[in-house]
Amino acid sequence: MSGPVVLVVGSGGREHAILDALARSPRRPQLHAAPGNPGIAGIATVHPVPAADVPGIVTLAGELEAELVVIGPEAPLANGVVDALAAAGIACFGPTAAAARLEGSKAFCKDVLAAAGVPTGAHTVVETVAAGLAAIGDRFPAVIKADGLAAGKGVVIAGDAAEARAALESFLIEHRFGTTRVVVEEYLEGEECSLFALCDGVSALPLASAQDYKRIGDGDAGPNTGGMGAYSPLGRIDAAAAASICARVHQPVLDELARRGSPFHGLLYAGLMLTADGPQVIEFNVRFGDPETQAILPRLRSDLLELMLAASVPGGLAGVSLEWDPRPAVTVVLASAGYPESGGPPVVIDGLDALPDGVHLTHAGTRREADGSVLTDGGRVLNLTALGDDLAAARTLAYAGAAAVSFPGAQMRTDIAAAAASSGHGPAGPPTGSTGSVAR
Ligand code: AMP
Ligand code: GLY
Numbered sequence: 498m499s500g501p502v503v504l505v506v507g508s509g510g511r512e513h514a515i516l517d518a519l520a521r522s523p524r525r526p527q528l529h530a531a532p533g534n535p536g537i538a539g540i541a542t543v544h545p546v547p548a549a550d551v552p553g554i555v556t557l558a559g560e561l562e563a564e565l566v567v568i569g570p571e572a573p574l575a576n577g578v579v580d581a582l583a584a585a586g587i588a589c590f591g592p593t594a595a596a597a598r599l600e601g602s603k604a605f606c607k608d609v610l611a612a613a614g615v616p617t618g619a620h621t622v623v624e625t626v627a628a629g630l631a632a633i634g635d636r637f638p639a640v641i642k643a644d645g646l647a648a649g650k651g652v653v654i655a656g657d658a659a660e661a662r663a664a665l666e667s668f669l670i671e672h673r674f675g676t677t678r679v680v681v682e683e684y685l686e687g688e689e690c691s692l693f694a695l696c697d698g699v700s701a702l703p704l705a706s707a708q709d710y711k712r713i714g715d716g717d718a719g720p721n722t723g724g725m726g727a728y729s730p731l732g733r734i735d736a737a738a739a740a741s742i743c744a745r746v747h748q749p750v751l752d753e754l755a756r757r758g759s760p761f762h763g764l765l766y767a768g769l770m771l772t773a774d775g776p777q778v779i780e781f782n783v784r785f786g787d788p789e790t791q792a793i794l795p796r797l798r799s800d801l802l803e804l805m806l807a808a809s810v811p812g813g814l815a816g817v818s819l820e821w822d823p824r825p826a827v828t829v830v831l832a833s834a835g836y837p838e839s840g841g842p843p844v845v846i847d848g849l850d851a852l853p854d855g856v857h858l859t860h861a862g863t864r865r866e867a868d869g870s871v872l873t874d875g876g877r878v879l880n881l882t883a884l885g886d887d888l889a890a891a892r893t894l895a896y897a898g899a900a901a902v903s904f905p906g907a908q909m910r911t912d913i914a915a916a917a918a919s920s921g922h923g924p925a926g927p928p929t930g931s932t933g934s935v936a937r
Contacts, residue, residue, distance in 0.1 A: 500524040500527065502526070502529065502561050502562055503802065504529045504566045504567070505529070506578070508530075508537075509877070511569055511790045512533070512537060513791075515801070516541050521800075524800070529563070531543070531546040531553075532545055535864060536863065551577060554582075555582055555585055558582060559587070567591070568589065574784060577593070579593050579763075580593050590762070590763050591764075592759075593759060593762075595759040602644060602645065603645075604644050609754065615778055618685050619683040620683065623669075623679050624669065630661060641655055641680075642679065642681075642682060643676045645676035651674040685770040685777050691707045691709055692707075693790075694764070694765050697807060699812045699815075701748050702743075702819065705797075706729065708727060709724045709789050710913055713836070713908070714910065720837055723877055726827070727828045727913070736821075765781065788828050792882055799820045824885060825888045828880050829880070829909055830861070830877050831878050831879045831899060831902065833877075833878055833906060836908060843864070843874060846871045846879070849871060852898050853897045857881070858880070862877055887918070888918035889919075892918055
């Protein structure tokens, strides 16, 4: 007997990892993806509907008679795909457009955090360069963020007034990210941690902690990227610490959104700075993070399908607890030449069929040619994940996986989880005084 029809929307390594976890469900779901990628095509039926095509996704879900639609990326969430699916009577894992504003608008997010009493850096919203400079005063480094959904790609850490002016001008005069408002924020010092929680509109259930490596180069050098690797969990954020942070961060936000009539269903991702004064929120995302998901989900022993179905029902996660593989996981990203500035030219990938045992491969930016060869297709190309008895063992195996595949110009960081493997803690935060934009 075949199980429920599930449609996963998106085309990256995150969606591949979600589908891998769903494929382990004892309910044996019939898996579909839109648009998917060549890796996903090995475990799901793929449909050529772009993730951003909201009416197309609703039509496809109806044709498939999907019991659940899982939305990977933020853009369709912000554009109301969950609202449209709900209107068509189709259950979804993901928030409504109203709740998704938590990621779409930094100013909205700050307003919710303040109302919910959740710790976050002090901030001012400005609309002119002069107001921005006045808000910064002489406090450097200063954090300057473009508001709007491009915000994740528009964060500058300015080391001095000249850098601050340049950033404010590029956001507010050149409208580099199409936004007219900027958030000027207090600089937070510490170690970064991503903590995801499954949410059913009423309560938040934390997943294992993870750390993302945002810069392109070893030692956090160079520009920001969508993420060059991850590991899970952080030594100092075990299940008890994650539950305590979730109670202080995710749950009050969920309560506040419910109070505003926008209950949050789906995955609430808190980007945290673990400061000397405790965890502070850097940002919220309203979907799984990429590449943290690739490191987190292979460790999940609970049935992701059951959890996602439960999260789509108000209060459905009550009484649920999660089971994890105790072994840590490390994910290494292979990116194209030219990333993050450009996606790089399509080139043939070798070695995909000869990975060491125990390495989990997820495709992030690939395409398959008619002759069966697989080409790079975009910035981040492949993710290699391994579990190990400790972080050092997980690193060794993940990097053995990365060494087994090759394509011209491939870039990877060689220090994913290295500091944590030797100290039991994560690496220090990114350097100050540098600027950069986050590319996907
Ligand atoms: P965001 O898109 O808000 O996650 O910002 C991208 C990156 O900029 C974060 O991962 C941090 O490394 C850095 N960052 C953002 N806000 C702050 C802050 N208030 N203090 C220090 N670093 C920050
Ligand atoms: N890992 C960062 C993000 O998914 O936004």
